[in-house]
Amino acid sequence: MGLLKLLVSDPLAFAFVAVPLLYSVVIHEVAHGWVAYRMGDPTAKWLGRLTLNPIKHLDPFGTLMLFLVGFGWAKPVSGNFNNLSDKRKGLILVSSAGIVANILFAFTALLLFRLFSLPSTGMTAILVYYVVQINITLAALNLIPIPPLDGSKILMGIAPGRTRYLLSRLEPYGFLIIIGLFYLGILDPLINLFRWIIGALIRTLLP
Secondary structure, three states: OOHHHHHHHOHHHHHHHHHHHHHHHHHHHHHHHHHHHHOOOOHHHHOOOOOOOHHHOEOHHHHHHHHHHOOOOEOOOOOOHHHOOOHHHHHHHHHHHHHHHHHHHHHHHHHHHHHOOOOOOOHHHHHHHHHHHHHHHHHHHHOOOOOOOHHHHHHHHHOOHHHHHHHHHHHHHHHHHHHHHHHHOOOHHHHHHHHHHHHHHHHHHOO
């Protein structure tokens, strides 16, 4: 994504885009907590996670990864699915919330850029570019159905019991599996496919 290069070559531009990019991961987690709260689980509210204050959300390593490789993560929002009014529906909706929030963030940035006929060069264009790219990448990454990514929980909400069991058994090793698959380049085609689908959806919705 070139963020580290941007820091070296143009610190002012980096500072201009840093806050919106950090909020991309913050909004992802707040969305999880807000939907869970609306469906009966107050855990995120009790822990003070229904806030846009980044200090409450940021994971140091996930933030570093955001600027080094173009995607990152915040501290996961804790929850208790036993509190949800409909556990299976809640699992799907809560897990989908972060993905939807990132897509809406990207869509809104492009919509405002188009509605106000902003110039295609300069600071604003750089800001919009990175906001869109980061949010589409975050959404695409989280659609991968490997624990602990959101896609695995969405799959658990719609899959039969045997698949849910297998996914739950994978979860303790999921992060290592994801890192390994990234290292081997196996996830790249899937992420690119999801990015293309999300991009096509956004382009369809734009006026």
